[in-house]
Amino acid sequence: xxxxxxxxxxxxxxxxxxxxxxxxxxxxxxxxxxxxxxxxxxxxxxxxxxxxxxxxxxxxxxxxxxxxxxxxxxxxxxxxxxxxxxxxxxxxxxxxxxxxxxxxxxxxxxxxxxxxxxxxxxxxxxxxxxxxxxxxxxxxxxxxxxxxxxxxxxxxxxxxxxxxxxxxxxxxxxxxxxxxxxxxxxxxxxxxxxxxxxxxxxxxxxxxxxxxxxxxxxxxxxxxxxxxxxxxxxxxxxxxxxxxxxxxxxxxxxxxxxxxxxxxxxxxxxxxxxxxx
Amino acid sequence: xxxxxxxxxxxxxxxxxxxxxxxxxxxxxxxxxxxxxxxxxxxxxxxxxxxxxxxxxxxxxxxxxxxxxxxxxxxxxxxxxxxxxxxxxxxxxxxxxxxxxxxxxxxxxxxxxxxxxxxxxxxxxxxxxxxxxxxxxxxxxxxxxxxxxxxxxxxxxxxxxxxxxxxxxxxxxxxxxxxxxxxxxxxxxxxxxx
Numbered sequence: 001x002x003x004x005x006x007x008x009x010x011x012x013x014x015x016x017x018x019x020x021x022x023x024x025x026x027x028x029x030x031x032x033x034x035x036x037x038x039x040x041x042x043x044x045x046x047x048x049x050x051x052x053x054x055x056x057x058x059x060x061x062x063x064x065x066x067x068x069x070x071x072x073x074x075x076x077x078x079x080x081x082x083x084x085x086x087x088x089x090x091x092x093x094x095x096x097x098x099x100x101x102x103x104x105x106x107x108x109x110x111x112x113x114x115x116x117x118x119x120x121x122x123x124x125x126x127x128x129x130x131x132x133x134x135x136x137x138x139x140x141x142x143x144x145x146x147x148x149x150x151x152x153x154x155x156x157x158x159x160x161x162x163x164x165x166x167x168x169x170x171x172x173x174x175x176x177x178x179x180x181x182x183x184x185x186x187x188x189x190x191x192x193x194x195x196x197x198x199x200x201x202x203x204x205x206x207x208x209x210x211x212x213x214x215x216x217x218x219x220x221x222x223x224x225x226x227x228x229x230x231x232x233x234x235x236x237x238x239x240x241x242x243x244x245x246x247x248x249x250x251x252x253x254x255x256x257x258x259x260x261x262x263x264x265x266x267x268x269x270x271x272x273x274x275x276x277x
Numbered sequence: 278x279x280x281x282x283x284x285x286x287x288x289x290x291x292x293x294x295x296x297x298x299x300x301x302x303x304x305x306x307x308x309x310x311x312x313x314x315x316x317x318x319x320x321x322x323x324x325x326x327x328x329x330x331x332x333x334x335x336x337x338x339x340x341x342x343x344x345x346x347x348x349x350x351x352x353x354x355x356x357x358x359x360x361x362x363x364x365x366x367x368x369x370x371x372x373x374x375x376x377x378x379x380x381x382x383x384x385x386x387x388x389x390x391x392x393x394x395x396x397x398x399x400x401x402x403x404x405x406x407x408x409x410x411x412x413x414x415x416x417x418x419x420x421x422x423x424x425x426x427x428x429x430x431x432x433x434x435x436x437x438x439x440x441x442x443x444x445x446x447x448x449x450x451x452x453x454x455x456x457x458x459x460x461x462x463x464x465x466x467x468x469x470x471x
Contacts, residue, residue, distance in 0.1 A: 007421075010369050010397075032347075034366040034394045035376045077379055218377045221347050221363075250347055250360055250375050 006041050008052060013037050016056050023060055026070065026140075027203055030227035036073055043072030067143070074141040076112040076218070079160060080153075081119045083217075083249065084167035086271070090120075091169050093265055094244050095127045098212055104133040107211045107238065109202060109231070110219035111137035114148025114195075115161075119168075120215065121191045126171045130194075136208065138200035149197050151187040158185050202231040207238035214239055218248040232258045236274070245272040285471040286428070287371070287402040288351060289314055290395045292388030292418070294321040294410025296438025298330065300458060302337060304408075305356055307462035310339035314404075314469050315351035317365065317373070317395065319386045321410065324362035331358050347375045359386035366394040382414040388442075392418025401426030404468055406461075408432045410442030416449035423450045428468065430454045432461070 010033065017036075021027040028036055047068075049055035058065045081087050098104045104124070111117045117137035124133050139145050153161075162174040178185040202219070214235040220228050235245055236258040245253075245262060247270040253259040262272040293300055297320045305316070322330065328344045334356070335342040345357040345365050350372050357373060359365035364386050366374040374394075381387035392405050392415060405422035407415045409432060423429045429452045434440035436457040446452070456464055 007397075032368060032374045032376075034368045034374045034397075035378065037397075038366075038376075038378065038390070038394070076377065221375045221377070225348065248377075250363060252346070 006045055006052075008037055008041055008044075010037070012052060012056075013040060016040070016059070019056070019060055020066070020069075024063075024066055025204070026201070028073065030203060030224050032222055032224055035222050039073040040069075043069055046072075071141055071143045074139075075144055076110065078112045078115045079157070079164060080115040081161065081164035081168045081170070082116060084164045084169075086217075086246070086249075086269075087119060087123060087164075087168035089266065089269055089271060090244075090246065091123055091127065094213065094246075094271065095124070095129070097242070097244070098124075098133070099127070099129065101212055102132065104129060104212045105210065106133065106135045106213045106215060107207075107235075108135055108137040109200070109214065109216040109235070111139050111145075111148060111197070112141075113144050113153075114151065114197065115153070116215070116217070117148065117195050117197075118151060118187055118191055119165075121194045122165075122170075122177055123168070124194070125191075133194060135195045136211075137195050137197050139197075140199070140201045140203075142199050145197050145199060149192075151189070151192060152184050153187070155180055155183045155185045202234065203227055207234045209238060210240050211238045211243060212240055213244045213246065215246045216248075217246065218251070220251050221248065229257050232256055236261060239274045241274055241276045243274045245274065246270065247272070284313065284469070285402065286314060286404055286468060287399045288367075288395065289316045289404045289406060289465065289468075290391055290422075291316060291318045291406045291408060292392065292410070292415035292442070293318065293408040294384075294412060294414065294439065294442055296409040297321070300409050300432075300438065301334060303458055304461055305334060305338045305340055305342065308338070308340045308465065310341070311354055312340050312465070312469060313353040314465075315353055316340075316356045317345070317351065317359075317367070317391060318356060319359045319365055319388045319391045319415075321384050321386070321414070322361050324385070326361045328360070334358075345373045345375065347373065349373045359391065362386075364390045366390060367398040368394075369398050371398055382412060384412075384414050388415030389418040393421045396421040396425045396427060399427070403427035404430060404465075406430040406432075407442055407446040408458075409437035409439050411439045412441055413445035415442060416445040419446050419452075420449045428453050430456065430461075430464065433457050 431452040
């Protein structure tokens with residue numbers, strides 16, 4: 001089916017999401033509708049189902065089909081050192097504070113296939129924090145987490161990752177961090193020693209322990225306001241005073257419930273520091 | 278007098294690529310500051326170009342020009358540019374949305390994504406406009422707008438810096454208006470008064 005030939009009605013999507021929430025406990029009704037409708041449409045176009053009605057019936061009775069839908073509507077694409085200037089700002093303006101702690105815990109919420117979590121591990125090791133930090137990299141999508149855990153990426157992406165790494169202020173040669181084999185690149189396995197990959201649903205689960213930094217970029221844009229506030233509330237409750245919250249370029253805290261507790265470290269950086277009082 | 282009459286149209290969506298900066302400058306610069314409809318614009322730009330274009334156009338134009346923010350409710354007299362590297366969408370309740378979904382037609386932002394979601398939200402109360410550009414992004418979106426009863430406007434390919442996007446749009450739909458850049462501001466004003 002061609003994407004252009006499918007036009008799902010809001011009510012159809014609404015009914016599917018309602019039934020999915022009841023049957024599987026994943027509630028996507030608090031996701032921004034335009035995005036999720038496009039993703040479901042895309043998934044349907046690439047599926048073997050002849051109609052939305054047939055797809056809906058199969059999703060609701062077959063967990064394996066639901067798993068595929070879940071992957072289709074939650075998968076995010078990312079890069080290592082994506083938005084290099086953000087990584088540079090973290091390196092220059094956040095890491096000096098992190099270094100003052102004996103041990104640093106970072107929650108990377110919505111880590112997708114792990115590129116940015118590995119980037120953070122590389123940067124913190126270069127800044128002398130090796131052995132003194134742990135990154136809790138979470139995502140709602142288990143399939144993508146398995147990929148993240150592998151740490152193997154297509155070799156053709158290494159050119160872009162290398163450029164990003166250098167733009168972000170990388171201090172070494174990026175090729176030191178991976179081994180190329182055939183058309184894939186495997187990241188240095190020791191990087192994984194610092195990262196715990198785990199399943200976590202920002203719509204349903206709680207936070208887990210005190211963090212010095214929360215990194216969550218381009219996840220909240222997919223949420224409606226109440227879910228956005230729920231996620232930000234989780235971040236706020238686990239961030240230690242003086243800790244850092246790093247959001248996406250178009251995700252400002254302005255007007256959000258937790259905004260009064262935070263100050264942006266530089267205008268429009270979307271890196272916020274939690275106030276002490 | 279506050280909005281005494283109900284206007285026929287709720288918004289204008291525009292797609293523009295190659296040659297876009299000069300075209301947008303001429304078009305938006307000719308609109309009055311109190312132009313009553315919001316304008317949502319996808320201009321193809323490189324992922325790392327920042328918001329200079331919004332700043333530049335805002336200084337130059339009487340109408341207010343800004344980068345779109347997520348969950349923002351568009352208002353008249355304002356132009357909302359899709360931010361670099363994000364798709365701009367319209368939510369069913371008329372608010373703006375952004376996404377980092379993969380490029381469509383090799384483009385992020387993509388004109389088709391804006392047009393299809395805007396057509397879903399605004400139906401027949403929408404005006405879609407394809408301006409100069411290489412490629413074919415926006416053709417399917419313009420067709421969707423037309424199918425929903427909205428108005429399709431295409432820049433005369435002979436008048437466009439790059440004629441590919443207007444030509445593809447005209448193959449996908451029979452436009453309600455094919456106009457040159459110099460007559461477009463007046464057309465917008467006429468349509469906005471309906």
